[in-house]
Amino acid sequence: MAAITDAAGAAGVGARFRTCPVTGLKVERQAELLIRANAVAAVVFLLVGGLFGLLVALTRWPAVHLLPAEWFYIVLTGHGTNVLLFWIIFFEIAVLYFASAILLNCRLATPRLAWLAFALMVIGGMMVDVAVLQGDSTVMFTSYPPMQAMPHFYLGLILFAVGALVGCFIFFGTLVIAREEGTYEGSIPLVTFGALTAAIIAVFTIVSGAIILIPTFLWSLGIISYIDPLMYKLVWWGLGHSSQQVNVSAHVSMWYLIAAIVLGAKPLSEKVSRTAFFLYILFLQLASAHHLLVEPGISSEWKIFNTSYAMYLAVLGSLIHGMTVPGAIEAAQRKRGFTKGAFEWLRKAPWGNPAFAGMFLSLVMFGFLGGITGVVVGTEQLNLIMHNTLYVPGHFHGTVVAGTTLAFMAGTYLLVPLMFRREIMFKRLAQWQPYLFGLGVAGISLFMMGAGTLGVPRRHWDITFSDAVIPYEFSPAAILMMTLNGLSAIMAAIGGFAFILIVVCSILFGKRVDGAEMRKRLDVSPLAGAVGQYGSAGTIKLPGTIILVAVFFVAFVLYYYVNWKYLAQLWPLR
Amino acid sequence: MAIHPPEQRLWWKEHVERTEIIWIAVAFVWGLIMFSTMIAWHVYGRQNLANEAYRVRPEAYVAKVETLAATYKVGEDGASGVPIVRPPPGGDAYLLARIWQWWPILELEKGQSYRLHLSSADWQHGFSLQPVNINIQVHPGYEMILTMTPSEAGEFGIVCNEFCGIGHHTMTGRIRVVEKGEK
Numbered sequence: 001m002a003a004i005t006d007a008a009g010a011a012g013v014g015a016r017f018r019t020c021p022v023t024g025l026k027v028e029r030q031a032e033l034l035i036r037a038n039a040v041a042a043v044v045f046l047l048v049g050g051l052f053g054l055l056v057a058l059t060r061w062p063a064v065h066l067l068p069a070e071w072f073y074i075v076l077t078g079h080g081t082n083v084l085l086f087w088i089i090f091f092e093i094a095v096l097y098f099a100s101a102i103l104l105n106c107r108l109a110t111p112r113l114a115w116l117a118f119a120l121m122v123i124g125g126m127m128v129d130v131a132v133l134q135g136d137s138t139v140m141f142t143s144y145p146p147m148q149a150m151p152h153f154y155l156g157l158i159l160f161a162v163g164a165l166v167g168c169f170i171f172f173g174t175l176v177i178a179r180e181e182g183t184y185e186g187s188i189p190l191v192t193f194g195a196l197t198a199a200i201i202a203v204f205t206i207v208s209g210a211i212i213l214i215p216t217f218l219w220s221l222g223i224i225s226y227i228d229p230l231m232y233k234l235v236w237w238g239l240g241h242s243s244q245q246v247n248v249s250a251h252v253s254m255w256y257l258i259a260a261i262v263l264g265a266k267p268l269s270e271k272v273s274r275t276a277f278f279l280y281i282l283f284l285q286l287a288s289a290h291h292l293l294v295e296p297g298i299s300s301e302w303k304i305f306n307t308s309y310a311m312y313l314a315v316l317g318s319l320i321h322g323m324t325v326p327g328a329i330e331a332a333q334r335k336r337g338f339t340k341g342a343f344e345w346l347r348k349a350p351w352g353n354p355a356f357a358g359m360f361l362s363l364v365m366f367g368f369l370g371g372i373t374g375v376v377v378g379t380e381q382l383n384l385i386m387h388n389t390l391y392v393p394g395h396f397h398g399t400v401v402a403g404t405t406l407a408f409m410a411g412t413y414l415l416v417p418l419m420f421r422r423e424i425m426f427k428r429l430a431q432w433q434p435y436l437f438g439l440g441v442a443g444i445s446l447f448m449m450g451a452g453t454l455g456v457p458r459r460h461w462d463i464t465f466s467d468a469v470i471p472y473e474f475s476p477a478a479i480l481m482m483t484l485n486g487l488s489a490i491m492a493a494i495g496g497f498a499f500i501l502i503v504v505c506s507i508l509f510g511k512r513v514d515g516a517e518m519r520k521r522l523d524v525s526p527l528a529g530a531v532g533q534y535g536s537a538g539t540i541k542l543p544g545t546i547i548l549v550a551v552f553f554v555a556f557v558l559y560y561y562v563n564w565k566y567l568a569q570l571w572p573l574r
Numbered sequence: 575m576a577i578h579p580p581e582q583r584l585w586w587k588e589h590v591e592r593t594e595i596i597w598i599a600v601a602f603v604w605g606l607i608m609f610s611t612m613i614a615w616h617v618y619g620r621q622n623l624a625n626e627a628y629r630v631r632p633e634a635y636v637a638k639v640e641t642l643a644a645t646y647k648v649g650e651d652g653a654s655g656v657p658i659v660r661p662p663p664g665g666d667a668y669l670l671a672r673i674w675q676w677w678p679i680l681e682l683e684k685g686q687s688y689r690l691h692l693s694s695a696d697w698q699h700g701f702s703l704q705p706v707n708i709n710i711q712v713h714p715g716y717e718m719i720l721t722m723t724p725s726e727a728g729e730f731g732i733v734c735n736e737f738c739g740i741g742h743h744t745m746t747g748r749i750r751v752v753e754k755g756e757k
Contacts, residue, residue: 256576296627296718312605319601388735457735472731
């Protein structure tokens with residue numbers, strides 16, 4: 001067992017610390033328990049939401065067409081709320097507590113309040129799920145008016161958001177305490193800086209949510225008579241899209257975290273990586289415009305400026321991370337002696353370690369599947385050929401599932417030994433899990449985008465229109481895409497359930513691990529853990545990363561203009 | 575490492591390697607190019623949305639569409655009984671979205687421009703013209719107007735791609751494009 005010592009001094013009243021044998025960091029008991037609680041809640045909601053997602057995909061598969069229409073729309077509403085909000089935000093609260101209390105050797109601010117926040121989020125989440133399953137709140141994740149849900153649907157969302165907001169302020173409070181008590185020297189670590197970015201955007205996001213959801217809640221009670229649908233969309237997407245930027249900040253932090261713990265990777269340049277995070281804070285909030293590109297009554301000037309995050313300055317942030325993260329990994333690997341050719345560092349990376357494999361797959365797929373397509377679908381005129389088609393869910397399964405969810409799953413493989421102090425069970429299955437899930441999600445993303453390019457609508461129970469008075473038939477290629485989407489979803493679901501099985505069994509029945517044994521089990525680099533070895537990587541040449549980035553850039557440019565070519569064939573509009 | 579404080583206390587003054595600077599410059603310029611592409615398309619491209627829209631009461635819009643449909647009606651669709659309406663070329667074509675149909679069926683001439691009016695009588699709907707693949711959001715209370723020039727003849731489907739309740743998947747409509755002067 002690791003030594004658990006009572007902290008001296010009045011500052012950490014009642015705070016009990018142990019020293020982590022892997023990272024050498026001091027871990028406070030309450031912070032550890034709260035991280036565990038939030039992570040467990042996250043996984044439970046992932047299970048619920050993931051199951052809903054599988055049912056959605058099996059219904060969209062024309063040959064299977066599993067659920068009746070009413071249940072399809074219920075389950076689709078539940079899928080969005082459970083995975084996009086509850087799974088991800090619970091996990092993010094765990095990340096915030098980890099990046100503050102644990103990485104800064106500090107106690108967590110106001111743990112009692114943190115438990116209250118946790119309770120609010122659990123109650124809110126359950127309230128929404130009850131409302132959705134009762135069947136009178138089938139309004140989709142976006143709940144656009146004039147369509148109305150039951151009051152407790154909105155109230156549940158509000159309670160959940162308040163809990164998350166309290167969590168953000170506990171994170172800020174912990175940063176203040178760490179500075180006051182001098183638990184670290186100089187500036188906060190890069191991962192904490194990224195988490196700070198996420199928390200700042202989260203505050204903006206949740207405030208937008210409050211501004212629109214509170215009046216909508218009152219409207220559902222009959223106190224307010226009218227909610228303007230366009231105004232609702234503008235403000236709601238201040239919540240809906242900005243929260244995706246919270247996810248981006250959080251999962252990019254997770255990439256840096258995993259690269260640091262597993263490979264001992266250092267940021268190439270602290271200055272560049274931090275500036276990239278800072279760009280997120282400045283510009284990501286404009287993204288509400290992505291959802292308003294084909295709406296009435298909004299000027300093109302407004303659309304162009306906002307949809308491009310003021311000339312793509314937030315995209316610039318992601319493009320920078322897209323180079324500095326693999327660059328940091330290459331530099332670390334080259335330092336360990338993998339210097340042959342351009343790619344020995346990549347070939348000999350720990351592909352059998354699910355934390356690393358998940359992280360790297362997340363990085364690649366977020367860039368190619370989520371990132372490029374996000375810019376394309378968010379281009380003012382190109383949105384015309386994609387708006388509300390399956391292209392949109394195809395894009396965001398590339399960002400939020402292949403990117404965020406896979407990164408968080410990868411992080412969990414470190415979290416279980418570090419925070420739960422249990423060994424990961426089913427090692428073989430765990431090795432395969434990121435590939436199974438990753439490949440499945442890549443399929444979901446690609447085939448939905450393919451179907452969307454052929455015009456298939458999103459949120460639609462029957463694309464064969466068998467009950468429609470005026471028939472329409474999509475091309476056989478579209479039906480094929482939906483079939484492949486269903487098959488991919490089965491694969492992703494197997495990967496997802498494998499993840500939950502591994503995590504739950506490891507937490508409950510895994511062998512307790514400590515000390516040197518844990519370092520060995522984690523398969524972490526000897527560089528890692530030695531507090532004090534930090535700083536910029538210096539002048540190591542990175543030919544592999546340069547090639548990877550060049551390939552990515554060429555793919556980006558080509559795909560971007562292919563879509564303009566497609567647009568040019570449309571009926572003229574003005 | 576990324577989980578420890580930066581080695582150089584004044585990290586914002588540290589030297590940045592050339593590789594990173596080049597990539598940042600390339601990415602920044604690419605951003606400017608993409609930004610300019612959108613603007614350039616407004617000048618040189620032929621597929622842009624007009625920003626013309628008016629607030630309208632849903633009942634008033636429904637009444638207007640019904641009046642014009644009665645004026646320009648040229649027939650009825652056999653199976654559905656939905657009127658087929660042929661607005662004057664170069665004139666205004668009105669389309670109504672309501673649960674769960676696109677009403678009426680419009681008959682347009684190829685190569686002619688029409689001011690297409692779009693609005694909803696009830697909930698939000700998604701105008702999705704297939705297989706052309708033009709997708710536009712339709713709101714109740716807002717009348718959006720765009721000038722559309724069909725460039726191919728044939729039967730085109732309109733499906734709804736904004737969720738609008740339990741009958742959403744049955745919400746379809748049609749635009750028929752005929753050669754100039756063809757009956």
